[in-house]
Amino acid sequence: xxxxxxxxxxxxxxxxxxxxxxxxxxxxxxxxxxxxxxxxxxxxxxxxxxxxxxxxxxxxxxxxxxxxxxxxxxxxxxxxxxxxxxxxxxxxxxxxxxxxxxxxxxxxxxxxxxxx
Numbered sequence: 837x838x839x840x841x842x843x844x845x846x847x848x849x850x851x852x853x854x855x856x857x858x859x860x861x862x863x864x865x866x867x868x869x870x871x872x873x874x875x876x877x878x879x880x881x882x883x884x885x886x887x888x889x890x891x892x893x894x895x896x897x898x899x900x901x902x903x904x905x906x907x908x909x910x911x912x913x914x915x916x917x918x919x920x921x922x923x924x925x926x927x928x929x930x931x932x933x934x935x936x937x938x939x940x941x942x943x944x945x946x947x948x949x950x951x952x
Contacts, residue, residue, distance in 0.1 A: 838864070838899070839911040840892050844923060847914040848895050855879060861889070861896030866906040866925075873906050875925050 840848070848862050863880045866873040880898060883889050888904040890897040899907060909928040915921060 837909070838890050838897060838904075838907050839909075840895065840897070841911065841913040843914040844912045845893055845895050847923070849893075852879065852895075857881075861898050863898045864903060864907065864912070865900065866903045866910075868902075868906055873925070873927070875923075877923060 852858055852860060852862075857879050860879055860881045861883065863878050865876045883896075883898040884900065887898045887900060890899070906927075907925075911926045911928075913924045913926070915924060
């Protein structure tokens, strides 16, 4: 399950209000890559038919199946620290999908961690 910290929830709620998008959700996508996933976030009115939907307080998060697999157990935080400003994603452990993506690369092509 995806974890949103209190600062992340507050930042998403503030963005929904500031953009007059109350009641809508945020889509989080993650694309597996050799040096780690690439993440994106955007406001959307409704989930797609096969989305995983996570509701935390008044925030709805939509994820496609591939993104949900990558983000399982991840923590999303938000920081206003000038050295680490914005949303930050932390995976608990590399997922099987990440390990499979790395394993499909030629030897030495990437340095991602593989689960034991």
